[in-house]
Amino acid sequence: MRREQILAAAKRVFAANGFHATTIADVARQAGVSYGIVYWYFDNKEALFRSLMDGEEQALRTHIGQSVLERALHPGDPDLTVTAIKQALRATLGFFESRPDSARILFRDSLSFSDNFARHLFDIYERFIGDIEAALVAAQEGGQVIQGPARIMAYSVAALVGQVTLRRLVTDDGLTTDQVADFLVEFILNGILAR
Amino acid sequence: MRREQILAAAKRVFAANGFHATTIADVARQAGVSYGIVYWYFDNKEALFRSLMDGEEQALRTHIGQSVLERALHPGDPDLTVTAIKQALRATLGFFESRPDSARILFRDSLSFSDNFARHLFDIYERFIGDIEAALVAAQEGGQVIQGPARIMAYSVAALVGQVTLRRLVTDDGLTTDQVADFLVEFILNGILAR
Amino acid sequence: MRREQILAAAKRVFAANGFHATTIADVARQAGVSYGIVYWYFDNKEALFRSLMDGEEQALRTHIGQSVLERALHPGDPDLTVTAIKQALRATLGFFESRPDSARILFRDSLSFSDNFARHLFDIYERFIGDIEAALVAAQEGGQVIQGPARIMAYSVAALVGQVTLRRLVTDDGLTTDQVADFLVEFILNGILAR
Amino acid sequence: MRREQILAAAKRVFAANGFHATTIADVARQAGVSYGIVYWYFDNKEALFRSLMDGEEQALRTHIGQSVLERALHPGDPDLTVTAIKQALRATLGFFESRPDSARILFRDSLSFSDNFARHLFDIYERFIGDIEAALVAAQEGGQVIQGPARIMAYSVAALVGQVTLRRLVTDDGLTTDQVADFLVEFILNGILAR
DNA sequence: AATGAATGAGGATTCATTCAT
DNA sequence: AATGAATGAATCCTCATTCAT
Numbered sequence: 001m002r003r004e005q006i007l008a009a010a011k012r013v014f015a016a017n018g019f020h021a022t023t024i025a026d027v028a029r030q031a032g033v034s035y036g037i038v039y040w041y042f043d044n045k046e047a048l049f050r051s052l053m054d055g056e057e058q059a060l061r062t063h064i065g066q067s068v069l070e071r072a073l074h075p076g077d078p079d080l081t082v083t084a085i086k087q088a089l090r091a092t093l094g095f096f097e098s099r100p101d102s103a104r105i106l107f108r109d110s111l112s113f114s115d116n117f118a119r120h121l122f123d124i125y126e127r128f129i130g131d132i133e134a135a136l137v138a139a140q141e142g143g144q145v146i147q148g149p150a151r152i153m154a155y156s157v158a159a160l161v162g163q164v165t166l167r168r169l170v171t172d173d174g175l176t177t178d179q180v181a182d183f184l185v186e187f188i189l190n191g192i193l194a195r
Numbered sequence: 196m197r198r199e200q201i202l203a204a205a206k207r208v209f210a211a212n213g214f215h216a217t218t219i220a221d222v223a224r225q226a227g228v229s230y231g232i233v234y235w236y237f238d239n240k241e242a243l244f245r246s247l248m249d250g251e252e253q254a255l256r257t258h259i260g261q262s263v264l265e266r267a268l269h270p271g272d273p274d275l276t277v278t279a280i281k282q283a284l285r286a287t288l289g290f291f292e293s294r295p296d297s298a299r300i301l302f303r304d305s306l307s308f309s310d311n312f313a314r315h316l317f318d319i320y321e322r323f324i325g326d327i328e329a330a331l332v333a334a335q336e337g338g339q340v341i342q343g344p345a346r347i348m349a350y351s352v353a354a355l356v357g358q359v360t361l362r363r364l365v366t367d368d369g370l371t372t373d374q375v376a377d378f379l380v381e382f383i384l385n386g387i388l389a390r
Numbered sequence: 391m392r393r394e395q396i397l398a399a400a401k402r403v404f405a406a407n408g409f410h411a412t413t414i415a416d417v418a419r420q421a422g423v424s425y426g427i428v429y430w431y432f433d434n435k436e437a438l439f440r441s442l443m444d445g446e447e448q449a450l451r452t453h454i455g456q457s458v459l460e461r462a463l464h465p466g467d468p469d470l471t472v473t474a475i476k477q478a479l480r481a482t483l484g485f486f487e488s489r490p491d492s493a494r495i496l497f498r499d500s501l502s503f504s505d506n507f508a509r510h511l512f513d514i515y516e517r518f519i520g521d522i523e524a525a526l527v528a529a530q531e532g533g534q535v536i537q538g539p540a541r542i543m544a545y546s547v548a549a550l551v552g553q554v555t556l557r558r559l560v561t562d563d564g565l566t567t568d569q570v571a572d573f574l575v576e577f578i579l580n581g582i583l584a585r
Numbered sequence: 586m587r588r589e590q591i592l593a594a595a596k597r598v599f600a601a602n603g604f605h606a607t608t609i610a611d612v613a614r615q616a617g618v619s620y621g622i623v624y625w626y627f628d629n630k631e632a633l634f635r636s637l638m639d640g641e642e643q644a645l646r647t648h649i650g651q652s653v654l655e656r657a658l659h660p661g662d663p664d665l666t667v668t669a670i671k672q673a674l675r676a677t678l679g680f681f682e683s684r685p686d687s688a689r690i691l692f693r694d695s696l697s698f699s700d701n702f703a704r705h706l707f708d709i710y711e712r713f714i715g716d717i718e719a720a721l722v723a724a725q726e727g728g729q730v731i732q733g734p735a736r737i738m739a740y741s742v743a744a745l746v747g748q749v750t751l752r753r754l755v756t757d758d759g760l761t762t763d764q765v766a767d768f769l770v771e772f773i774l775n776g777i778l779a780r
Numbered sequence: 781a782a783t784g785a786a787t788g789a790g791g792a793t794t795c796a797t798t799c800a801t
Numbered sequence: 802a803a804t805g806a807a808t809g810a811a812t813c814c815t816c817a818t819t820c821a822t
Contacts, residue, residue: 002781020215023816034783036819045817122365151368152359152378159358160351167350170317175344183343187351191382197806218791229808234793392785410605413812424787429814512755538768541758542749546772549748554740560707563736573737581776587802608795619804621798630796 003041006031007055010048015101019049019109046117049105056102057124064091081139082189088135089161089185096165097177107166129154157188198236201226202250205243210296214244214304241312244300251297252319259286276334277384283330284356284380291360292372302361324349352383393431396421397445400438405491409439409499436507439495446492447514454481471529472579478525479551479575486555487567497556519544547578588626591616592640595633600686604634604694631702634690641687642709649676666724667774673720674746674770681750682762692751714739742773 009031013022024045028035042048068087096103106124132154139145164184173180204226208217219240223230237243263282291298301319328349334340359379368375399421403412414435418425432438458477486493496514523544529535554574563570594616598607609630613620627633653672681688691709718739724730749769758765 024818025816036784037782039818040781148378148381149368149370149374152370152375153382155359155362156355156379156382159354159362163354163358164347164350167354173344173346175347179344180347183347184351186343187348187386191386219793220791231794231809232807234795235806240792414814415812426788426815427786429816430785435813538771539758539760539764542760542765542768543772545749545752546745546769549744549752550741553744553748554737557740557744563734565734565737569734570737573733574741576733577738577741577776581772609797610795621805622803624797625802 002033002037006033006038006041006048007052011052011101011105014049014052015104015108050117050120052105053121053124056106057127059099059102060092060095063095064088081135081142082144085135085139086185086189089157089188090181092161093165093177093181093184096161097168100169103162103165103169107162125158129158132157156191160184160188197228197232201228201233201236201243202247206247206296206300209244209247210299210303214240219243245312245315247300248316248319251301252322254294254297255287255290258290259283276330276337277339280330280334281380281384284352284383285376287356288360288372288376288379291356292363292375295364298357298360298364302357320353324353327352351386355379355383392423392427396423396428396431396438397442401442401491401495404439404442405494405498409435414438440507440510442495443511443514446496447517449489449492450482450485453485454478471525471532472534475525475529476575476579479547479578480571482551483555483567483571483574486551487558490559493552493555493559497552515548519548522547546581550574550578587618587622591618591623591626591633592637596637596686596690599634599637600689600693635702635705637690638706638709641691642712644684644687645677645680648680649673666720666727667729670720670724671770671774674742674773675766677746678750678762678766678769681746682753685754688747688750688754692747710743714743717742741776745769745773 006027010022010027013026013030016022017026024038025035027048028038031038038048042051068084068091109121129151133150136145136150136153136157140147140150161184164180168180201222205217205222208221208225211217212221219233220230222243223233226233233243237246263279263286304316324346328345331340331345331348331352335342335345356379359375363375396417400412400417403416403420406412407416414428415425417438418428421428428438432441458474458481499511519541523540526535526540526543526547530537530540551574554570558570591612595607595612598611598615601607602611609623610620612633613623616623623633627636653669653676694706714736718735721730721735721738721742725732725735746769749765753765
């Protein structure tokens with residue numbers, strides 16, 4: 001419980017100020033706990049941030065839903081594949097749109113780290129990209145998706161979802177979440193659907 | 196000349212280690228100059244990084260070429276518009292593929308800053324996005340590009356180019372630059388071309 | 391306790407070397423504590439010095455004594471007023487003569503600061519000058535002190551006590567504290583007593 | 586001429602910001618000369634400030650006037666002594682009131698220096714105090730001034746003139762220079778005149 | 781588990797002074 | 802004489818991490 005309390009506070013301050021500009025003191029103050037206790041629950045600042053990222057990964061996966069994910073990965077009916085991809089895309093967009101802090105945690109400092117810390121972050125991305133790639137390969141085999149480098153396609157999808165989401169946190173483009181989701185789904189599917 | 200010497204060194208170390216992990220001492224050492232001289236040419240660490248970013252923006256714009264850019268913005272022949280967009284996309288991808296440090300400078304720390312520093316970076320992005328948007332609007336009016344939110348389309352294009360480029364700096368996907376460029380151009384144009 | 395330890399050390403080194411020539415490292419070394427702990431107890435170097443000044447103000451006020459001060463401010467018997475002023479003068483002189491560091495803290499850097507730091511110091515002086523002025527006005531109303539600009543009179547008294555005290559820290563004039571106090575009391579009262 | 590140009594600029598900035606907060610760059614900029622040339626005319630920052638102080642001492646002595654000074658020091662007619670002291674006091678007050686920067690140069694950082702620099706400043710003061718002392722001793726011998734420690738008396742006079750002058754630069758007491766001069770002369774002479 | 785004091789390395793920035801031209 | 806680039810020591814302050822209680 002204490003641990004969750006700290007994580008929740010950390011999420012807020014890291015999201016608001018970024019990894020480097022956030023101090024352990026900020027986190028403790030925000031959580032209303034004492035300074036040193038953070039080190040009881042987490043080895044160090046990076047481990048704390050890592051836990052946060054892991055939590056976000058899990059939350060996103062839960063939100064997309066195993067059913068959708070599995071349908072996308074092991075399609076029976078070809079049309080279901082595309083539907084599943086669509087659903088996953090919308091679920092992902094919806095997840096970040098309603099959880100701005102989650103988006104900031106996962107994307108804000110994404111590449112500004114070094115060494116083994118960056119590695120952890122990188123692995124999270126790679127897992128998602130691997131999943132997207134698997135779905136695309138399955139759909140390619142079913143003939144619903146054009147041939148092409150599936151990994152780069154997967155990168156592209158991840159990049160679009162991530163960056164557009166993040167950009168929308170910073171600027172107001174006057175569009176609703178649905179409009180953006182519609183466009184992105186359209187854009188991505190146009191780009192990859194076989195004709 | 197000294198200034199350029201420092202900028203070149205700064206580009207190397209910032210690209211290698213990121214903004215936060217780089218110290219002014221690193222830059223000076225890498226440039227083979229004394230510690231304090233950096234502050235003769237640049238107000239502070241952020242100003243140095245800003246100069247770097249500005250330089251990259253200019254270099255990219257030069258590389259894309261005014262001719263291409265203007266053709267994209269003020270099209271005569273509708274088909275030329277699409278050709279120009281294609282050219283700009285390829286030029287941009289080529290620019291970053293042959294200048295990995297430039298990509299790192301512009302994308303690596305892109306959103307991990309705060310306050311007025313982030314603002315400067317943001318403005319650079321917005322300028323490019325504005326240009327892309329203008330090209331898309333022109334093409335939409337010519338009927339070559341589908342209707343839709345041009346600004347989000349522009350975001351998407353920027354995100355794709357930026358993130359895919361950056362990712363390829365970190366991992367080896369076994370593809371040539373041309374293959375990736377082909378795919379991205381295809382993907383983007385499929386996504387936005389009117390049919 | 392740690393806080394007092396730091397304050398005591400800071401008093402010694404600031405008094406010895408002045409504000410600008412003293413480093414936080416000097417203070418920490420003198421106090422026998424680690425460098426960073428100073429910043430646990432004080433926001434910054436100026437705040438540390440401010441605390442020191444505030445402490446000296448309090449110590450001096452305590453030393454002069456509420457009784458004397460109140461007698462000077464709310465005199466019943468006119469003659470008592472003059473007696474009280476005399477007592478306050480002697481108490482002040484005695485305070486500084488036996489506490490050279492206190493004198494240095496309050497007078498040494500008195501006007502060499504800028505901005506909001508100088509303001510704090512200035513306020514301390516003004517409070518004392520305000521008190522002296524009040525005493526003089528009371529005595530003027532009782533007819534014991536000549537008419538004249540009470541504020542300038544108060545300035546003058548403060549200047550005499552402060553500067554003469556400070557000068558005596560630097561040079562040896564071969565006089566005892568009592569002799570100097572006698573002279574100053576005489577000088578000041580001659581200057582302001584009604585005849 | 587160049588030297589005077591630098592001195593004039595230095596006087597302005599040192600008076601405005603104090604010794605420590607003023608940089609050689611500030612002085613050069615204010616003087617409209619290049620950075621390094623200051624070191625052609627002055628050995629270092631302290632030497633520059635010393636020159637400034639020396640200039641002020643000379644200017645003040647000139648302003649008080651040799652005649653007055655000599656009359657005060659070598660009195661013939663006893664009454665003339667007191668008149669001369671009066672004149673010197675008024676001349677001094679007038680000097681500083683019309684030259685606020687001079688007052689700041691001589692008093693602002695008066696005691697916040699260390700070592701051999703402070704020594705130079707100290708010597709200037711001591712010269713004035715010596716002169717005042719000599720005048721007082723002469724007047725004591727003539728019977729116009731009360732017996733007492735002449736050196737402390739001299740200190741007192743210097744302290745009064747200096748501090749009251751300085752304080753008036755910072756606060757507005759609503760009095761004219763003449764009113765303050767009248768009071769100070771009165772105060773000082775009351776304090777020291779034999780009755 | 782919890783507190784918050786203590787440590788000290790690290791890093792940005794300033795600026796007096798020197799020096800090549 | 803003059804310029805302004807170059808040097809590098811000095812110092813403030815931050816903050817991750819440890820530790821005594």
